[in-house]
Amino acid sequence: MVVVDGATVEARGRTILRDVSFSVQAGERVALIGPNGAGKSTLLRVVAGILRPAAGRVELGGTPMASLERAQVARRLAVVPQQTALPFAMKVEEVVALGRLPHEAPLRGARPADRAAVAAAIERVGLGHLLGRDARELSLGERQLVLLALAVAQEAPVLLLDEPTVHLDLRHQVEAMELMRDLNERDGTTLIAVLHDLGLAAHFFPRLILLEHGRLVADGPPADVLSDARIRDVFGVEPALVRLAATGGG
Amino acid sequence: MTVGATTAGDTGARLRHVARARDRRWWLVAGGVVVAILGAILGVGLGSVWIPPSDTVSIVLDHVLGTHLSSADPATSAIVWDLRVPRVLTAMTVGAGLAVAGAAFQGLLRNPLADPYVLGTASGAALGAALALLIPFHALVFGFGLVNAFAFIGATVSITVVYRMARVSGLAPLTGLLLTGYAVGSLLAAGLTMAMYFSGAALRQIFSYLLGSFDSSSWERLAGALPLILIGCVLIGTRARTLNGLLLGEEAAAHLGIDVGRERTILLGLASLVTAAAVTVSGLIGFVGLVVPHVVRLLTGPNARVVVPLAALWGADLLVFSDLAARILGDIPVGVVTAIIGAPFFLALLRRARTGYEL
Numbered sequence: 131m132v133v134v135d136g137a138t139v140e141a142r143g144r145t146i147l148r149d150v151s152f153s154v155q156a157g158e159r160v161a162l163i164g165p166n167g168a169g170k171s172t173l174l175r176v177v178a179g180i181l182r183p184a185a186g187r188v189e190l191g192g193t194p195m196a197s198l199e200r201a202q203v204a205r206r207l208a209v210v211p212q213q214t215a216l217p218f219a220m221k222v223e224e225v226v227a228l229g230r231l232p233h234e235a236p237l238r239g240a241r242p243a244d245r246a247a248v249a250a251a252i253e254r255v256g257l258g259h260l261l262g263r264d265a266r267e268l269s270l271g272e273r274q275l276v277l278l279a280l281a282v283a284q285e286a287p288v289l290l291l292d293e294p295t296v297h298l299d300l301r302h303q304v305e306a307m308e309l310m311r312d313l314n315e316r317d318g319t320t321l322i323a324v325l326h327d328l329g330l331a332a333h334f335f336p337r338l339i340l341l342e343h344g345r346l347v348a349d350g351p352p353a354d355v356l357s358d359a360r361i362r363d364v365f366g367v368e369p370a371l372v373r374l375a376a377t378g379g380g
Numbered sequence: 381m382t383v384g385a386t387t388a389g390d391t392g393a394r395l396r397h398v399a400r401a402r403d404r405r406w407w408l409v410a411g412g413v414v415v416a417i418l419g420a421i422l423g424v425g426l427g428s429v430w431i432p433p434s435d436t437v438s439i440v441l442d443h444v445l446g447t448h449l450s451s452a453d454p455a456t457s458a459i460v461w462d463l464r465v466p467r468v469l470t471a472m473t474v475g476a477g478l479a480v481a482g483a484a485f486q487g488l489l490r491n492p493l494a495d496p497y498v499l500g501t502a503s504g505a506a507l508g509a510a511l512a513l514l515i516p517f518h519a520l521v522f523g524f525g526l527v528n529a530f531a532f533i534g535a536t537v538s539i540t541v542v543y544r545m546a547r548v549s550g551l552a553p554l555t556g557l558l559l560t561g562y563a564v565g566s567l568l569a570a571g572l573t574m575a576m577y578f579s580g581a582a583l584r585q586i587f588s589y590l591l592g593s594f595d596s597s598s599w600e601r602l603a604g605a606l607p608l609i610l611i612g613c614v615l616i617g618t619r620a621r622t623l624n625g626l627l628l629g630e631e632a633a634a635h636l637g638i639d640v641g642r643e644r645t646i647l648l649g650l651a652s653l654v655t656a657a658a659v660t661v662s663g664l665i666g667f668v669g670l671v672v673p674h675v676v677r678l679l680t681g682p683n684a685r686v687v688v689p690l691a692a693l694w695g696a697d698l699l700v701f702s703d704l705a706a707r708i709l710g711d712i713p714v715g716v717v718t719a720i721i722g723a724p725f726f727l728a729l730l731r732r733a734r735t736g737y738e739l
Contacts, residue, residue: 180634204637211632217490218682220627223395231625232637237618239685249392258391280628284636 131156131288131320136186137176139169139344146172147183148344156287159314159321161331163355164341165365170324173341174292177322179203190288204232208284210277210291213270222260222268225276226252229283251283255309271302278306282313289313291323295330303327307334328365328372332356340364404679405686412693416472419700423468424460426704436460467597470605471703471714472696474662477609477654479695482669483688484616484651487623488644489543491557493729495669496655498558500565501539502666505652505659506589507568508534510575513582528604531656538564539652589663592715594703597661605661612654613692619647623684665715667722668695674729
């Protein structure tokens with residue numbers, strides 16, 4: 131589904147990603163982890179086609195990313211945007227409806243199929259109680275869900291998330307993770323998420339990709355990737371701290 | 381995550397209900413058309429000589445359809461057809477153009493306070509037009525006058541400078557854009573003053589750019605501006621998808637399938653073209669591009685597919701009535717009237733503007 135082969139990204143003379151290769155099959159759930167500055171978000175932008183690597187190639191559904199137009203990419207891959215400033219007042223459902231833009235013809239507005247997809251996404255993410263509310267007045271957790279619903283409405287087979295739980299308290303973090311797992315397991319959406327919290331990553335994602343200084347240093351199930359030695363080496367913390375968070379049941 | 385007990389069908393029905401309650405667009409279309417007709421009749425009828433609506437309608441029909449309905453004398457007929465009808469149509473065209481350019485700038489720059497006047501784009505166009513007047517020969521560039529071409533160049537250069545400088549200013553986006561627009565606008569105004577100083581015979585024309593008025597409207601001048609404004613507005617309307625995508629920011633728009641770099645260039649170019657054509661026929665008329673899209677957005681939501689056409693309609697209405705007010709108040713420049721309406725509006729918006737419109 132997604133293939134990254136030898137991706138190298140440089141900016142201002144500094145190498146941010148160095149020869150990173152991995153592939154993600156349809157229906158997988160993968161977390162990108164690593165300390166600050168490891169290149170996780172950069173890698174996500176490479177996968178999203180926003181950043182073109184200086185060397186290496188990216189494929190999406192068997193097609194080279196470089197040969198796809200933006201609208202084609204957006205129909206195959208949705209990105210949950212970072213929390214962003216809205217210049218004008220917007221209702222929750224109006225924000226979610228933006229997820230249908232890749233499917234709209236330039237001159238024609240939303241069709242019944244688009245409205246149905248928006249309703250389904252709102253239902254899927256559980257936002258029914260927020261209909262008609264100004265999106266700018268919501269709590270951080272609710273806003274995160276609105277942005278997730280927008281990406282779900284896009285109906286793309288691959289979903290990318292950049293630190294989707296960063297603004298949330300623990301309960302909302304777990305709820306968001308459960309929703310993502312549900313999207314992956316029930317709907318078959320391929321998920322690639324950048325996560326800071328190793329505990330959540332290990333608990334909710336069957337496959338982790340660990341980056342350090344722009345290199346891919348480990349790729350596999352949490353038990354293999356997060357060995358005690360690696361947690362000490364890469365993150366500089368005692369493994370017990372991570373284990374404590376990761377053994378939270380379910 | 382708590383998945384609600386309702387079904388997708390329920391959500392769809394509730395969505396339709398919420399949307400209907402909010403859907404005022406057809407009322408706004410109908411109201412806008414009625415106000416436009418009223419504005420046209422009053423705009424043609426009122427003036428130093430009052431001409432009743434029945435006469436104005438019959439004179440217009442005689443000219444358009446070749447009928448012989450009117451019994452008015454030739455002088456009255458000339459006042460209606462040669463002076464007032466082009467004036468009303470120019471006011472409507474310029475109003476529609478400035479409002480659509482404002483909607484485009486606001487959407488593109490993600491800033492509710494952006495408009496051709498605030499950003500200095502209109503001043504750039506006016507300076508360009510003034511410089512063209514100082515050139516002692518008249519040339520046609522691609523079929524359009526030198527004045528149009530120079531106004532377009534002035535508008536494009538000024539918006540490009542403001543846009544780029546605001547991005548690297550290191551200030552909050554709202555503040556950066558307003559301050560850069562102010563600084564560039566002031567510089568351009570100084571340029572316009574210099575142009576007046578050196579103008580000689582063209583002084584009156586350049587001065588009229590500065591004032592903003594429809595005094596010198598004519599069929600010829602309207603014919604120069606109307607196609608540019610009309611085509612520019614329609615093309616901006618066809619890029620509603622881009623303006624909608626940009627609501628969430630440039631990177632999010634790219635994720636939604638929009639080629640942001642290309643679309644930005646196209647939209648800045650179109651909005652500059654419309655602004656330049658408007659300034660060339662009417663001079664600097666402020667705040668239309670600020671007030672109209674904002675009020676429309678408040679009533680209908682931010683969907684550009686709805687906002688752009690309604691802004692055009694109500695922009696035409698606002699300016700035709702502003703011109704009427706300007707004439708009733710003793711032929712003052714129409715720019716004074718729009719400033720009296722627009723400046724308090726701008727200040728109210730500025731007061732309400734929050735630094736973090738977070739989502």
